[in-house]
Amino acid sequence: xxxxxxxxxxxxxxxxxxxxxxxxxxxxxxxxxxxxxxxxxxxxxxxxxxxxxxxxxxxxxxxxxxxxxxxxxxxxxxxxxxxxxxxxxxxxxxxxxxxxxxxxxxxxxxxxxxxxxxxxxxxxxxxxxxxxxxxxxxxxxxxxxxxxxxxxxxxxxxxxxxxxxxxxxxxxxxxxxxxxxxxxxxxxxxxxxxxxxxxxxxxxxxxxxxxxxxxxxx
Numbered sequence: 001x002x003x004x005x006x007x008x009x010x011x012x013x014x015x016x017x018x019x020x021x022x023x024x025x026x027x028x029x030x031x032x033x034x035x036x037x038x039x040x041x042x043x044x045x046x047x048x049x050x051x052x053x054x055x056x057x058x059x060x061x062x063x064x065x066x067x068x069x070x071x072x073x074x075x076x077x078x079x080x081x082x083x084x085x086x087x088x089x090x091x092x093x094x095x096x097x098x099x100x101x102x103x104x105x106x107x108x109x110x111x112x113x114x115x116x117x118x119x120x121x122x123x124x125x126x127x128x129x130x131x132x133x134x135x136x137x138x139x140x141x142x143x144x145x146x147x148x149x150x151x152x153x154x155x156x157x158x159x160x161x162x163x164x165x166x167x168x169x170x171x172x173x174x175x176x177x178x179x180x181x182x183x184x185x186x187x188x189x190x191x192x193x194x195x196x197x198x199x200x201x202x203x204x205x206x207x208x209x210x211x212x213x214x215x216x217x218x
Contacts (some may be wrong), residue, residue, distance in 0.1 A: 002042060003053065004034050010056040014201035019068055020093070021045060022069060029059065029092050029119050036115055037083065044107050046083040063089040063145070065198050066168055073097055073141040079131045080147030084115055086170060087143055091124055097141070097202055099124040102131040131157040142167035149183035150193075150210060157187045157212060166213045173197065173206035190215040 006212060011030055015022055034055060040046060051058050063086030071088075074097060078087035081101035083162040091099050101124070109128035116124055127134060132155070140162045142155060150169055157167045171178070186193060196209040 004031060004038075004144065007034050007056045007060075010202065011060050014056060014061040014133075015064070017201035018064065018067065020187050022093070026092055030089075031058075032118055033084075033088065033115065035090075036118055039188075040111060044111055045106070046111065057200070059083070059085045060089050061201050062086070062205075062207060064093060065170070065200065066090065066143075066209060067093060069168075069196070069209070069211075070094060070097075070141075074099070075137065075139050075162075076141035076143060077102060077131070077139045078143045078145075079153065080144065081112055081126070082146070084112055087124075088112075088115065088119070088121075090143070091121055092119070093119070097121070097123070100136075100139070101126045102134065103128060104130045113196055131160065134160065138162045138165070140165035144168070145211035149181070150178055150187050150212075152180060153196075154185040154189055154191060154212075158191075158214070160216055163180065163214065163218070166211055169210040169212075171208045173208055175210060176209045180212070186212070 008027060008031060016148050037046065037055060041052060077100040079102050081087055081103045087099050087101055101112055103112055103126060106128060109126050112126045140161055141155055141214045144167065161167060192215050194211045198207050198209060199205060199210055202208060
């Protein structure tokens, strides 16, 4: 398929710009990912219509912008996982991290189950519930992309985060207003934040990664 091959070429070029070397096995997993997204195109609203012609540029590569910031993380979650971004691309490149994907829309949760099975991924599970209702383990890495504003998710993150853990929001470059709106909630729950300004490979689209760290006192 021409579109599939084009997406993979874009992905490989972008990963090269990020300084990430990948095996053919990894590329094959992304090939399968693309095929499944195309298969569900007319069955379930996962991406905008335009994004099916730019999956690597708009979803795979932006999801992987956090790779250079990862180090010790063992147990991660994705709040509002949707089509699997950013968690599935990160899992493919970082298989040693265990993932829990929160997705309360049943059809999307089922899609994620199918995707995980087809990609033959282990150490990853789907929780078909809202993250704020979850009563299980806590996480040292929490990822949030297109799932809500910082101020609205701080309490949920506070319930899910481990000591020394961190949450990462994927945002557009214009985050100043959103951070100002969140500052009161962040202060009340003892969170510090930092912002990393990055640009995506190839198209050089500006992004902001917002890092939240809990300030734990003795």
